[in-house]
Amino acid sequence: MTQNRFTPETTRLDDAARAGWLYYVAGNTQDEIARKLGVSRQSAQRLVAMAVSERLVKVRLDHPIGRCMDLGAALRDRFGLLVAEVAPSDPAAPDLLTGIAIAAAAHLERVLKSPDRRIVSLGTGRNLRAMVEQLPTMACPQHVVVSRLGNMMEDGSATPYNATIRLAERIGAPHYPYPLPVLARDAAELAAMQAQQAARNTIDLCARADLSLVGIGQMDMTAPLHVDGFLSVPEMEQLHRAGAVGEITSWVYDDRGQVIDCDFNRRVASAPLPRGTDRPVIAVALGQAKLPAIRAALIGGLINGLVTSEATAERLLD
Amino acid sequence: MTQNRFTPETTRLDDAARAGWLYYVAGNTQDEIARKLGVSRQSAQRLVAMAVSERLVKVRLDHPIGRCMDLGAALRDRFGLLVAEVAPSDPAAPDLLTGIAIAAAAHLERVLKSPDRRIVSLGTGRNLRAMVEQLPTMACPQHVVVSRLGNMMEDGSATPYNATIRLAERIGAPHYPYPLPVLARDAAELAAMQAQQAARNTIDLCARADLSLVGIGQMDMTAPLHVDGFLSVPEMEQLHRAGAVGEITSWVYDDRGQVIDCDFNRRVASAPLPRGTDRPVIAVALGQAKLPAIRAALIGGLINGLVTSEATAERLLD
DNA sequence: CCATCGGTAGGGCAAATGCCCAATCGCCAA
DNA sequence: TTGGCGATTGGGCATTTGCCCTACCGATGG
Numbered sequence: 183m184t185q186n187r188f189t190p191e192t193t194r195l196d197d198a199a200r201a202g203w204l205y206y207v208a209g210n211t212q213d214e215i216a217r218k219l220g221v222s223r224q225s226a227q228r229l230v231a232m233a234v235s236e237r238l239v240k241v242r243l244d245h246p247i248g249r250c251m252d253l254g255a256a257l258r259d260r261f262g263l264l265v266a267e268v269a270p271s272d273p274a275a276p277d278l279l280t281g282i283a284i285a286a287a288a289h290l291e292r293v294l295k296s297p298d299r300r301i302v303s304l305g306t307g308r309n310l311r312a313m314v315e316q317l318p319t320m321a322c323p324q325h326v327v328v329s330r331l332g333n334m335m336e337d338g339s340a341t342p343y344n345a346t347i348r349l350a351e352r353i354g355a356p357h358y359p360y361p362l363p364v365l366a367r368d369a370a371e372l373a374a375m376q377a378q379q380a381a382r383n384t385i386d387l388c389a390r391a392d393l394s395l396v397g398i399g400q401m402d403m404t405a406p407l408h409v410d411g412f413l414s415v416p417e418m419e420q421l422h423r424a425g426a427v428g429e430i431t432s433w434v435y436d437d438r439g440q441v442i443d444c445d446f447n448r449r450v451a452s453a454p455l456p457r458g459t460d461r462p463v464i465a466v467a468l469g470q471a472k473l474p475a476i477r478a479a480l481i482g483g484l485i486n487g488l489v490t491s492e493a494t495a496e497r498l499l500d
Numbered sequence: 501m502t503q504n505r506f507t508p509e510t511t512r513l514d515d516a517a518r519a520g521w522l523y524y525v526a527g528n529t530q531d532e533i534a535r536k537l538g539v540s541r542q543s544a545q546r547l548v549a550m551a552v553s554e555r556l557v558k559v560r561l562d563h564p565i566g567r568c569m570d571l572g573a574a575l576r577d578r579f580g581l582l583v584a585e586v587a588p589s590d591p592a593a594p595d596l597l598t599g600i601a602i603a604a605a606a607h608l609e610r611v612l613k614s615p616d617r618r619i620v621s622l623g624t625g626r627n628l629r630a631m632v633e634q635l636p637t638m639a640c641p642q643h644v645v646v647s648r649l650g651n652m653m654e655d656g657s658a659t660p661y662n663a664t665i666r667l668a669e670r671i672g673a674p675h676y677p678y679p680l681p682v683l684a685r686d687a688a689e690l691a692a693m694q695a696q697q698a699a700r701n702t703i704d705l706c707a708r709a710d711l712s713l714v715g716i717g718q719m720d721m722t723a724p725l726h727v728d729g730f731l732s733v734p735e736m737e738q739l740h741r742a743g744a745v746g747e748i749t750s751w752v753y754d755d756r757g758q759v760i761d762c763d764f765n766r767r768v769a770s771a772p773l774p775r776g777t778d779r780p781v782i783a784v785a786l787g788q789a790k791l792p793a794i795r796a797a798l799i800g801g802l803i804n805g806l807v808t809s810e811a812t813a814e815r816l817l818d
Numbered sequence: 819c820c821a822t823c824g825g826t827a828g829g830g831c832a833a834a835t836g837c838c839c840a841a842t843c844g845c846c847a848a
Numbered sequence: 849t850t851g852g853c854g855a856t857t858g859g860g861c862a863t864t865t866g867c868c869c870t871a872c873c874g875a876t877g878g
């Protein structure tokens with residue numbers, strides 16, 4: 183802090199933090215902030231805006247909105263869930279992920295506050311990534327973060343939205359990236375991969391995870407698996423014919439929430455989904471497009487927790 | 501969703517929460533919220549205000565500065581201070597003075613930016629000296645810098661850490677060194693000294709200072725007064741017995757922040773400490789050793805401003 | 819039945835805010 | 849040293865927000 187006072191962006195962020203504090207915590211006007219910091223009003227405005235855009239200020243709504251609580255209770259009841267959090271929807275932008283990101287982050291934060299060691303396993307996807315961005319920086323060296331699936335494509339490049347690394351950085355915990363690619367070429371190669379010690383370790387950690395957070399992928403043309411290049415159009419059509427409606431950490435399942443017995447799933451290198459566990463396996467998902475996938479995952483018991491939006495919760499309960 | 505008003509106050513808080521969510525999380529304007537909730541713009545404004553006043557929205561600042569600002573606010577509140585700046589501590593070197601030097605320099609700089617004449621009075625000590633070193637060179641011929649105490653020892657030699665001269669050089673302002681030694685031989689000599697016109701002028705300037713910056717000295721074996729040779733071991737033991745815990749510009753005070761009525765203080769030639777003024781009298785001090793001295797000065801109202809470190813601020817608030 | 823009263827809604831306006839744009843500053847390469 | 853270029857600054861202005869004030873609504877009591 184003191185030694186790199188000459189790096190402009192650090193000082194600037196500091197000032198942004200100060201401005202953000204004066205604005206949001208102390209309730210100063212931007213004019214007052216400008217005077218106190220010795221800058222112009224416009225600069226103060228920029229600093230406040232920067233504090234927001236750099237995610238230094240985190241706003242949390244500490245009131246269970248009755249309707250969302252009701253929906254959450256209904257979801258827990260209907261689908262036998264351990265956890266169901268419902269965040270308010272903006273009617274005009276019902277698929278905004280900030281809301282569920284904050285709700286999921288609040289839940290994760292509660293687990294991370296434990297002084298005892300917790301194993302947290304994560305999937306991928308922008309919902310999880312957004313969740314991690316909403317998490318405050320904490321010092322949690324006692325916990326372990328592990329990825330449930332690879333982020334390497336076949337050519338060795340990495341997919342974006344890696345939540346695991348980001349979370350581990352943010353909370354200062356040791357982390358285990360998944361040491362295999364997303365897909366093997368065939369079942370034989372997969373078996374060989376999974377025989378490696380590192381893979382066995384990681385898969386074992388995933389099986390023992392105290393909390394698992396995953397995304398849910400739909401199986402239409404906007405499917406994450408397709409967009410990220412893991413699934414060609416012919417392959418997807420084939421999966422459709424086999425009844426695929428969604429996927430969790432690449433495991434493709436049908437409308438009853440059964441993982442489909444097919445060539446694709448035999449190539450999936452991700453950690454197996456825990457079944458019938460009493461430890462939370464929570465999906466963070468929302469949106470019309472994912473509705474059938476979420477519903478199927480709930481019916482089939484692929485997950486025992488859900489963080490979603492008000493609008494999605496309503497449709498799930500229809 | 502808003503029309504079942506079975507319990508008005510619950511529904512109202514719900515709406516407030518929803519409005520707060522739409523405003524702070526979804527980033528809607530109050531007009532949009534009004535349309536979405538089917539109320540007038542003014543009502544939406546009231547709902548958002550209620551969400552804030554009912555503490556439904558919680559803002560957190562995810563930056564080390566945030567904690568410092570909180571501590572500063574707590575110090576101002578607890579001790580009724582005009583100014584309280586808290587600089588982040590490096591846990592490995594909590595007593596490093598670079599941090600508070602920068603913070604104090606930033607505060608001083610804001611005052612110096614004024615186009616109107618300001619009288620700045622300074623104490624001595626390495627904290628103030630470090631502060632001046634952190635100040636950028638500015639051209640401030642409109643201001644006046646005056647020392648609150650002498651820097652001559654009885655033999656006429658000068659003490660180190662003279663902040664006044666250095667500050668005046670750096671900002672190109674006229675300055676008034678203190679025209680008396682630190683200590684007179686006795687009360688009679690002191691009275692004679694203070695009768696001189698130059699002394700009267702300087703003391704008057706100190707009394708009218710728009711900003712005063714002082715250090716705080718502890719009263720153990722590492723006491724600045726002792727190290728610099730103004731206080732022999734027997735004298736210090738005597739002061740200890742009289743309850744001395746600290747000194748500001750050589751005025752020795754007890755644990756309630758009362759300047760002690762004793763021989764030593766009757767020889768102190770420094771300008772009197774301003775009492776109950778609305779102009780800032782700010783101490784720049786940190787460290788475990790100075791803790792009792794700082795606390796007593798705050799309690800007794802010897803100062804109305806403090807620049808300190810995070811670690812020291814925490815201990816002061818215990 | 820009406821008068822009163824506490825509280826809420828909405829008009830209006832001043833203050834605060836967000837943002838575009840031209841001017842300036844600082845930096846780097848020539 | 850100079851010229852160019854990107855970043856930053858502050859002016860100006862439209863929009864948004866906070867708040868005062870009056871009107872209205874429903875409840876309560878006479």
